[in-house]
Amino acid sequence: xxxxxxxxxxxxxxxxxxxxxxxxxxxxxxxxxxxxxxxxxxxxxxxxxxxxxxxxxxxxxxxxxxxxxxxxxxxxxxxxxxxxxxxxxxxxxxxxxxxxxxxxxxxxxxxxxxxxxxxxxxxxxxxxxxxxxxxxxxxxxxxxxxxxxxxxxxxxxxxxxxxxxxxxxxxxxxxxxxxxxxxxxxxxxxxxxxxxxxxxxxx
Amino acid sequence: xxxxxxxxxxxxxxxxxxxxxxxxxxxxxxxxxxxxxxxxxxxxxxxxxxxxxxxxxxxxxxxxxxxxxxxxxxxxxxxxxxxxxxxxxxxxxxxxxxxxxxxxxxxxxxxxxxxxxxxxxxxxxxxxxxxxxxxxxxxxxxxxxxxxxxxxxxxxxxxxxxxxxxxxxxxxxxxxxxxxxxxxxxxxxxxxxxxxxxxxxxxxxxxxxxxxxxxxxxxxxxxxxxxxxxxxxxxxxxxxxxxxx
Numbered sequence: 183x184x185x186x187x188x189x190x191x192x193x194x195x196x197x198x199x200x201x202x203x204x205x206x207x208x209x210x211x212x213x214x215x216x217x218x219x220x221x222x223x224x225x226x227x228x229x230x231x232x233x234x235x236x237x238x239x240x241x242x243x244x245x246x247x248x249x250x251x252x253x254x255x256x257x258x259x260x261x262x263x264x265x266x267x268x269x270x271x272x273x274x275x276x277x278x279x280x281x282x283x284x285x286x287x288x289x290x291x292x293x294x295x296x297x298x299x300x301x302x303x304x305x306x307x308x309x310x311x312x313x314x315x316x317x318x319x320x321x322x323x324x325x326x327x328x329x330x331x332x333x334x335x336x337x338x339x340x341x342x343x344x345x346x347x348x349x350x351x352x353x354x355x356x357x358x359x360x361x362x363x364x365x366x367x368x369x370x371x372x373x374x375x376x377x378x379x380x381x382x383x384x385x
Numbered sequence: 386x387x388x389x390x391x392x393x394x395x396x397x398x399x400x401x402x403x404x405x406x407x408x409x410x411x412x413x414x415x416x417x418x419x420x421x422x423x424x425x426x427x428x429x430x431x432x433x434x435x436x437x438x439x440x441x442x443x444x445x446x447x448x449x450x451x452x453x454x455x456x457x458x459x460x461x462x463x464x465x466x467x468x469x470x471x472x473x474x475x476x477x478x479x480x481x482x483x484x485x486x487x488x489x490x491x492x493x494x495x496x497x498x499x500x501x502x503x504x505x506x507x508x509x510x511x512x513x514x515x516x517x518x519x520x521x522x523x524x525x526x527x528x529x530x531x532x533x534x535x536x537x538x539x540x541x542x543x544x545x546x547x548x549x550x551x552x553x554x555x556x557x558x559x560x561x562x563x564x565x566x567x568x569x570x571x572x573x574x575x576x577x578x579x580x581x582x583x584x585x586x587x588x589x590x591x592x593x594x595x596x597x598x599x600x601x602x603x604x605x606x607x608x609x610x611x612x613x614x615x616x617x618x619x620x621x622x623x624x625x626x627x628x629x630x
Contacts, residue, residue, distance in 0.1 A: 215507020219418030347614035
């Protein structure tokens with residue numbers, strides 16, 4: 183039984199060598215090319231990522247009618263903006279946005295795996311994939327949010343959305359106070375992936 | 386039943402991770418890229434044929450089956466991308482693309498010489514298809530006429546379907562009563578047929594609201610609601626919940 187919980191001493195070096203061996207074999211056997219992995223990674227650096235979500239949220243903050251359309255028909259509202267192509271692409275085919283408001287706080291989770299809206303948020307951070315987070319957020323979201331440094335009073339209703347089918351979710355956080363004079367570009371800088379999943383506010 | 390299907394609500398786990406990085410080791414990026422390339426080159430997609438020798442199906446369902454099939458102790462022991470690495474290596478070996486022996490031998494080579502270059506090869510059309518997959522996606526939505534069994538506001542009971550290999554039904558919701566919050570337009574397929582678990586073919590999907598106090602009586606925080614997107618096969622009218630066969 184004790185062996186069950188042991189790791190190799192060279193855990194990371196071994197995994198690094200194994201993934202490199204796998205990539206080398208896949209290239210050699212004509213499954214992928216020597217550029218395939220970098221092609222994927224470049225795409226997430228430049229086309230799909232939280233920089234898109236930040237633009238969507240900033241627009242929702244300055245344009246209330248857009249925010250209403252975003253919540254009512256998320257893909258159609260996103261299509262109004264000048265974002266890279268593919269906003270309804272892989273892992274964003276069917277997205278749904280929920281908006282925080284006074285008295286309502288939303289939190290997105292995936293208890294079965296790590297479903298995440300790629301086009302607007304990129305790839306999920308480790309906290310989202312953590313089995314402890316996935317377990318506890320379903321039953322005690324306020325205690326979990328407190329560990330992220332976000333205090334949500336009992337008077338605020340928390341809505342937890344478990345991504346168990348093919349819909350991908352994100353949160354429109356509330357616009358921070360004192361940001362009336364900021365431009366849309368300046369507002370984008372206030373929006374983090376954590377705020378768009380509901381474990382932080384925008385600040 | 387697998388513990389991996391029942392994570393929601395487990396107790397006694399200690400603090401959550403607040404790690405905001407996507408990758409914590411450089412090698413994790415490579416296995417993510419390989420997985421995504423495989424999804425893009427998977428044979429069921431309506432995308433241009435390329436010179437790639439990849440000729441089988443690989444979707445999220447295959448990756449998830451690997452993680453769900455693990456001994457639960459291994460599931461919790463291995464980090465996220467360690468599970469991916471194990472599952473993807475196993476798939477290529479099981480389908481005869483590579484052998485365990487050549488993978489082990491080459492692993493030793495790269496272990497001894499981490500800076501050794503990768504081979505140079507491959508046609509541009511393969512990578513063009515990868516980008517096209519990312520742009521187009523793989524929508525599970527079907528426009529076929531469906532009559533939805535439930536309407537917004539109706540109460541449903543979650544079924545206790547037999548789950549063998551893979552499910553999209555969070556275990557903590559089995560046999561619980563909820564209220565339909567959204568009836569999604571159209572019908573949704575799943576990436577594979579999950580057998581007796583019952584999803585795969587196009588069917589309605591509902592967003593259902595649950596009161597946590599009914600899921601974890603006396604042990605849930607106050608003033609919150611939990612919502613889940615559930616395939617129609619997983620929900621039944623209150624009086625006639627299907628039971629496990």
